[in-house]
Amino acid sequence: MGNAVATARLVESEKAATLLSPPRLSVESLHTDTKKILFVTSEFAELVKVGGLGDVSAALPRALRAQHDIRVLIPGYRQVLESGNVIRIIAQLPGQAALPPCRIGRMDLDDGLIIYVLLCPELYERDGKPYGDNHGRDWDDNHIRFARLGLAAAEIAAGCLSWQPELVHANDWPAALAPAYIAWKRLRTPSVFTIHNLAYQGLCDPACGPELALPAEAHSPDSMEFYGKLSFLKAGIVYASHITTVSQTYAREITTEAFGCGLQGLLKRKEEQGQLSGITNGIDESWQPKTDPHLLQGFQIHEWELKRRNARHVDEMFGLQPCEGPLFIVVSRLVHQKGLDMTLKIADSIVAGGGRLAILGQGEPALEAELLALAVRHPGHIGVHIGFNETDARRMFAGSDFLLMPSRYEPCGLSQMYAQRFASLPIARRTGGLADSIEDGVTGFLFQHGDAESYFEAVQRALNVFKHPQLLNAMRCQAMAAPQFWAQSVEPYDRLYKRLLQEQAAVRVRGR
Numbered sequence: 271m272g273n274a275v276a277t278a279r280l281v282e283s284e285k286a287a288t289l290l291s292p293p294r295l296s297v298e299s300l301h302t303d304t305k306k307i308l309f310v311t312s313e314f315a316e317l318v319k320v321g322g323l324g325d326v327s328a329a330l331p332r333a334l335r336a337q338h339d340i341r342v343l344i345p346g347y348r349q350v351l352e353s354g355n356v357i358r359i360i361a362q363l364p365g366q367a368a369l370p371p372c373r374i375g376r377m378d379l380d381d382g383l384i385i386y387v388l389l390c391p392e393l394y395e396r397d398g399k400p401y402g403d404n405h406g407r408d409w410d411d412n413h414i415r416f417a418r419l420g421l422a423a424a425e426i427a428a429g430c431l432s433w434q435p436e437l438v439h440a441n442d443w444p445a446a447l448a449p450a451y452i453a454w455k456r457l458r459t460p461s462v463f464t465i466h467n468l469a470y471q472g473l474c475d476p477a478c479g480p481e482l483a484l485p486a487e488a489h490s491p492d493s494m495e496f497y498g499k500l501s502f503l504k505a506g507i508v509y510a511s512h513i514t515t516v517s518q519t520y521a522r523e524i525t526t527e528a529f530g531c532g533l534q535g536l537l538k539r540k541e542e543q544g545q546l547s548g549i550t551n552g553i554d555e556s557w558q559p560k561t562d563p564h565l566l567q568g569f570q571i572h573e574w575e576l577k578r579r580n581a582r583h584v585d586e587m588f589g590l591q592p593c594e595g596p597l598f599i600v601v602s603r604l605v606h607q608k609g610l611d612m613t614l615k616i617a618d619s620i621v622a623g624g625g626r627l628a629i630l631g632q633g634e635p636a637l638e639a640e641l642l643a644l645a646v647r648h649p650g651h652i653g654v655h656i657g658f659n660e661t662d663a664r665r666m667f668a669g670s671d672f673l674l675m676p677s678r679y680e681p682c683g684l685s686q687m688y689a690q691r692f693a694s695l696p697i698a699r700r701t702g703g704l705a706d707s708i709e710d711g712v713t714g715f716l717f718q719h720g721d722a723e724s725y726f727e728a729v730q731r732a733l734n735v736f737k738h739p740q741l742l743n744a745m746r747c748q749a750m751a752a753p754q755f756w757a758q759s760v761e762p763y764d765r766l767y768k769r770l771l772q773e774q775a776a777v778r779v780r781g782r
């Protein structure tokens with residue numbers, strides 16, 4: 271394995287570092303109520319992205335920078351090190367149990383956002399993806415890799431850098447041990463734990479406990495024990511000061527057996543204690559159909575002929591026969607959650623109804639194979655690309671009439687909002703954030719039941735609307751205006767951070 275550190279332009283000397291990244295005006299000096307927040311994540315869109323967590327991690331801290339001194343902590347995967355940004359080493363952390371010693375590098379992005387990169391070559395510098403190899407197999411040592419991330423966050427909270435956060439915001443199971451290590455170190459730093467997807471839990475064998483330097487209490491059902499395993503996700507829920515998830519409907523759903531993945535009892539208690547809430551994701555400012563540089567043809571509201579040029583491009587990309595019928599798309603991780611099996615069931619009827627279908631995604635090999643076989647059965651009408659490509663995804667949102675998103679559950683969902691913004695109407699299951707972000711018959715189409723009949727009934731309604739251009743265009747106008755940008759949706763996070771910090775200050779005063 272080559273050492274990517276060389277290409278990362280790591281800088282150890284403070285003097286050189288200052289020359290490379292001149293000191294910036296501190297936000298603190300500009301804003302009196304500014305808090306120091308450490309945002310811990312395993313993805314960051316422009317550096318490394320698997321799905322929606324990457325989008326949120328790149329956009330939410332940037333939106334919050336208007337109010338706070340917020341910095342991001344991310345593992346030093348090869349993709350991060352090879353991003354071409356200068357990384358300046360600012361701290362060394364000792365090893366603990368099987369968690370190796372590591373270094374923390376500071377990376378200043380062009381817009382001034384500060385990223386702390388956790389440098390530990392034996393854990394993170396590999397060919398492959400953040401959670402597994404290029405063949406879809408999870409890394410065997412993920413428990414060590416992400417416990418190391420959580421422990422580093424706690425060490426930063428304890429003051430190992432000259433910058434010490436007042437609050438730690440951890441995301442999903444890979445960062446979920448941050449609140450736990452903070453608690454076990456008896457630190458008072460409050461923490462927020464955001465669940466982007468409850469189904470990914472980060473389970474490991476209890477025998478791994480000593481490797482992760484867990485205290486004995488970790489093995490108790492009141493801590494991270496979960497049906498004979500240790501659950502990183504449960505640790506985040508148990509030890510964080512507050513839990514958020516990414517839509518209000520999903521926040522309610524996860525307290526029920528149908529959506530709670532076995533954690534519904536604990537989550538219900540947290541809800542009753544006022545420690546669980548839903549904050550709907552926004553989208554970032556780059557989602558502008560007129561100016562998006564990825565598009566071959568920008569367009570705005572009412573410029574439907576210009577939008578159609580993007581459709582022609584999608585036809586070409588996917589080898590579809592251009593026709594007057596509607597263009598349906600799927601842009602998705604190909605996993606059980608996303609209900610692709612239902613799309614497979616209704617695809618023949620979409621083609622019979624005069625539609626064509628372009629699918630971009632990657633994920634479970636069996637689903638990939640079934641989709642490729644579907645395309646072979648419908649040459650010129652259905653095209654499938656297996657892979658991940660941001661530019662193609664944006665061009666598909668711009669060119670399509672309808673996005674198919676029959677998710678079994680959906681914590682928030684971003685693709686439906688991106689589609690709306692680019693005047694493509696989502697057809698989605700009434701669940702989670704899809705229910706919150708789509709108004710049925712106004713900004714998209716919703717169906718209630720998780721079966722192909724209910725789904726196809728919504729597709730038929732869409733086909734009917736497509737036959738009435740005035741109605742279609744009216745819906746497009748409503749949809750384009752529907753999604754909230756992050757700047758409009760950060761306020762609940764801001765309020766939550768301040769409330770938790772006030773509560774912690776009050777406890778301190780009482781404790782004196």
Ligand SMILES: Nc1ncnc2c1ncn2[C@@H]1O[C@H](COP(=O)(O)OP(=O)(O)O[C@H]2O[C@H](CO)[C@@H](O)[C@H](O)[C@H]2O)[C@@H](O)[C@H]1O
Nearest residue numbers: 321322323466602603631657658659663681682683684685
């Ligand atoms: N093959 C491909 N090529 C290019 N782009 C692709 C792609 N496959 C997916 N994408 C993109 O990846 C992102 C997917 O985000 P979603 O929020 O829709 O789902 P995801 O399940 O990954 O996120 C989880 O976290 C987010 C963030 O909180 C929640 O919204 C969501 O409900 C939850 O499941 C979108 O930006 C989409 O366009």
